Amino acid sequence: GIQVEQSPPDLILQEGANSTLRxxxxxxxxxxxxxxxxxxxxxxxxxxxxxxxxxxxRLSATTVATERYSLLYISSSQTTDSGVYFCAFGISGxxxxxxxFGKGTKLSVIP
Amino acid sequence: xxxxxxxxxxxxxxxxxxxxxxxxxxxxHDTMYWYxxxxxxxxxxxxxxxxxxxxxxxxxxxxxxxxSPDKAHLNLHINSLELGDSAVYFCASSQDERDSGNTIYFxxxxxxxxx
Numbered sequence: 001g002i003q004v005e006q007s008p009p010d011l012i013l014q015e016g017a018n019s020t021l022r023x024x025x026x027x028x029x030x031x032x033x034x035x036x037x038x039x040x041x042x043x044x045x046x047x048x049x050x051x052x053x054x055x056x057x058r059l060s061a062t063t064v065a066t067e068r069y070s071l072l073y074i075s076s077s078q079t080t081d082s083g084v085y086f087c088a089f090g091i092s093g094x095x096x097x098x099x100x101f102g103k104g105t106k107l108s109v110i111p
Numbered sequence: 112x113x114x115x116x117x118x119x120x121x122x123x124x125x126x127x128x129x130x131x132x133x134x135x136x137x138x139x140h141d142t143m144y145w146y147x148x149x150x151x152x153x154x155x156x157x158x159x160x161x162x163x164x165x166x167x168x169x170x171x172x173x174x175x176x177x178x179s180p181d182k183a184h185l186n187l188h189i190n191s192l193e194l195g196d197s198a199v200y201f202c203a204s205s206q207d208e209r210d211s212g213n214t215i216y217f218x219x220x221x222x223x224x225x226x
Binding site: 033037040041042043044045084086088090098099100101103104106 | 144146151152153154155156159166199201215216217219220222
């Protein structure tokens with residue numbers, strides 16, 4: 001199956017700093033998403049980004065499908081950005097949509 | 112209103128017991144899922160289910176069984192609980208596959224601890 005690799009596994013930032021999280025795939029994927037799991041465990045869908053670039057406030061994501069990677073940018077980080085960031089690709093079929101997740105990047109933003 | 116709700120949020124139980132986790136979605140979605148997150152935060156699909164088909168991840172032990180009384184509910188039953196079943200279980204739902212893929216909603220998770 002397709003392998004998903006996220007880097008770095010852990011990241012500590014000073015509040016206000018910028019960061020880039022990376023997601024590499026072993027093969028082409030059609031549906032890529034980024035999720036944030038906050039320290040309370042809640043999973044929040046950030047972006048559906050099969051290709052191109054999207055922005056939402058201080059967050060943006062870029063996927064280069066031909067190069068099999070996706071990047072998540074966090075600018076002017078805040079303590080509320082702490083948590084684990086997952087990329088995932090989706091496989092559609094038989095009326096369902098299953099996500100395969102990477103192992104995540106654990107981000108800690110310190111004041 | 113919570114879109115995808117799970118109960119209980121926390122569950123501590125002894126080995127060998129049988130337990131259930133309930134999930135309800137009020138989004139009118141066609142498909143529901145169960146995911147398992149282990150102690151290393153790795154998230155993995157367990158089941159996906161709509162009114163047409165149940166798709167089971169082949170690595171899931173048959174002690175785990177989903178039960179769907181109707182389209183809005185997908186409960187997870189676990190028999191003969193083992194220590195390794197300790198994890199966070201997430202329920203999710205989505206519209207059908209023809210959508211953009213940005214329509215998967217997760218519940219808040221159920222923390223299961225087997226002692």
